[in-house]
Amino acid sequence: MTASGVRARVRAEMTDEIKAVARRHLATEGANLSLRAVARDMGMASSAVYRYFASRDELLTAMIIDAYNALGDTAEQAATGNSGLERFLNATSAVRDWALADPHQWALIYGSPVPGYQAPQDTVGPGTRVVLLIADLVKDAYENGEITDREEITGRFAEELRAVADQYTPGAPPRLVAASMSAFLHLSGAISAELFGQLTGSVEEDRRGFFEYQMRGAASLIGLR
Amino acid sequence: MTASGVRARVRAEMTDEIKAVARRHLATEGANLSLRAVARDMGMASSAVYRYFASRDELLTAMIIDAYNALGDTAEQAATGNSGLERFLNATSAVRDWALADPHQWALIYGSPVPGYQAPQDTVGPGTRVVLLIADLVKDAYENGEITDREEITGRFAEELRAVADQYTPGAPPRLVAASMSAFLHLSGAISAELFGQLTGSVEEDRRGFFEYQMRGAASLIGLR
DNA sequence: GAAAAAACAAGAGCAGTGCTCTCTGTATGG
DNA sequence: CCATACAGAGAGCACTGCTCTTGTTTTTTC
Structure with missing residues (x-):
């Protein structure tokens, strides 16, 4: 050496x-x-x-990238199962477990941005791993005929999502990308609310059950079965 | 005087x-x-x-309460329409508009908690106004026969939600409370993601359209029509 | 191998922060 | 009318991010 x-x-x-x-x-x-x-x-x-x-922000950026990748690894490893639905539920549940185990790291990536902090380009790649995993898993299910038909979406955002679909999951109809993203946003909202104390006073005991209920709802909007 | x-x-x-x-x-x-x-x-x-x-935290608490109330007022005033679905879409859209107009205020209440900051009891009341509005609006729709039947939920969280329903919206089946809360969490996740830059590179043009698509999905899980 | 260059580490210092304590006026209540 | 409560100012403490200078060590170059 x-x-x-x-x-x-x-x-x-x-x-x-x-x-x-x-x-x-x-x-x-x-x-x-x-x-x-x-x-x-x-x-x-x-x-x-x-x-x-070079600065505190740069250290934070490094930690954000690490957190994104740790979460991405966790989610990918958990996304197994005999059906698309099972893979989806396992992956989202693993994301929640990861967040519960280290709330501050979750807050770092999905909470409000640190004041004056502008996410640099380096974070966008790792930052999309979870949503891409979901989209990919949904596409697999689609190709296996596991997706219930739903009407295709229209509107400008549908066109935008078609472009995204062509780039990341070519062949998948845009409505699946839209529903996948929607599921991911629901996922992040549910976890953030639980972590940041928004659920206090309502569901206290069986949060896992409530979370799974929500993810089943998201899956049904996708058409996963 | x-x-x-x-x-x-x-x-x-x-x-x-x-x-x-x-x-x-x-x-x-x-x-x-x-x-x-x-x-x-x-x-x-x-x-x-x-x-x-008495401290910076106390000032922040006061501002959090104000923000919750401003958002609550906005949502309540916007929750009008000829159907439950219309009221729901109008209210959620108003919440999004409010958040876009003042992202930092949104971050203050729905972003990651300020370090070392423990939300005092004073904030829980105003903090539940939006989700209560949704639950209330859904209950109205339910009583008007505007809700498509879905199977009732089971599990421990269902029991917890039944208690919440009895307290705030007596007479409403727990599954409607569950679905209302789920919709609210989806709402907050969608807005936070948009505000905190999570959507960068995907939906850029027609974010309003994408948001409405998501809220229609949430409404369909509730059974609103 | 010696000299030059680069990297590393430490310390002092600047401007800012939350917060406390002490001091001084002033307006209020008895 | 006077004691008191209160608003405000200022100094000071311990902390922060960051910079600049100084000295030391390690690596590269000749």
Whole structure:
């Protein structure tokens, strides 16, 4: 291994450790991540952290990408089953479990954007993994004849969704893309509400059951059976 | 008007002005509201603001309550029409318009909670106005025979929702409460995603159309026609 | 192998933050 | 009329993100 290779590896390790400490802080403190506190925890000067991340926002961006990818991995691994419906329910349930296990990380990616923070281009790729997974899974079900016919959608947004469908899931009718996206938005709304305390006072005991009920509704709008 | 009445009135006006300035700051800056900046804008010392709000969190709480009520008013006023479906679509569309007009205020109430901020009891009442409006409107439609029959739900969450139904919309079957809440969560998810940039790259032109499509889906799950 | 260049780390410092404490006027209530 | 409660100001504490300068170490280049 070359000398420059060593340096690069040490740098990568350092970067990872900073992110790990930051993730720990995020889990306990919440979204107002303090670079200084992270540096303190690592026993280094705060200015030294700036060798690895140009700003607090850049560190946040890195953590957002990591979170998107962790969630994407989780959802993809869970999206198994004997039917499209089963795969959909398993995937969405895994997304919920992931969010419940680390609410702050969920808030980081699906909560309100950090003030002054504009999501850079690097985040859009990983950010679409879950919705693409759903669209893909629905397309599979469609090709297996598992989708109940529904009337095709019309309107300008239908045209826009046709373009999206052609790019990501060619061959799938636009209404399936629309319904998949709609299901994903329902998913994220249901999880965010549960995590952010919007459900307090109504469903307290059987939130999993209520969530599955909602996802079954979303699936029925898609036509999954 | 008594002398103490004057003092109380001045205090109320002062409180309102602080909130107004804070709202202006929120609209431009985002969620990291600075008490000092608000005080500066009002030409007073930051310490003087603490005569009116014990902490930044308390000011935020006041603004959250105001935002909930403003949104509640908007939704209630818009929930008119000749059918339950029309009322539902009008109300949800008004909610979306309100959120688009003031994204930061929407983020304040439906985005990720401010770090370290625990929503006090005062916010739960105003916070349920929109979902209660939907449930109420659905119950009206139910009593007018505008709801297509669907099978009743089962499970523990169904029992919990029955209790909620008995309290807020007595006489309505629990499945309507479940579907109303589900619709509301879909609503908030769709709006948050649109506001927080989750839709970037897919539906750009006809977001209103896509939103209405989604709300029609939610309405069909309720059985509204 | 020595010199030059690049990277790393630390510390001081700036401007901002929430919040507290103390002090001073002033308006209110008895 | 006077004691009191209250509004406001200012200084100060501990914290933040970030920059700039200084010194040290490591890597590259000759």
